[in-house]
Amino acid sequence: MATNLRLRHDAAIALQEYSARTGLSQQEILRRALDAYLENEAKPASTYRASLIPPRRPFQRSEELLVLPDGVTSDTLLDRDDRF
Template identity: 40%
Template sequence: MATNLRLRADAEEAVRSRAAETGQSQQEVIRDAVDRYLGLGGSDTPRTDSDSMIAERQVLPERSAFRELDRAELLHLPSGTAALDLLDRDDRL
């Protein structure tokens, strides 16, 4: 089936990026994403556990692709505070 698809700018960039990373065409990337979302594909078993959960609608697929953070977006801890201190608190189980 042929169809037109209007993507948001961030989705368009993610498709282009994935196509460049994998060597696939943008069309192949989109078809693969639709197949994974609908639980379709060449084999009866999903490729990963997350594919299974998405196909069974136990979880939703990620809303945006992974992106690197700018240095300005990083969390800066006060002097003398370590990330482990934030995780090792009494209010956590």
């Protein structure tokens, strides 16, 4: 089935860049995206939405950056035994 699709300018640019970067055709990228969307939407809500907890507040960019001490990286913080 052939169809026309009008994308926002920024979405069209992103699609072109992704296509160039991956070597996939724009049609193939859109087909895969549609397949993934339909697969997720076709599932009963209880299989994947029931465990989602809505955020307490919308996403906001942080105005303050965390400065780590010398020798400490974010990888160091994530690689801890006491996290769980």
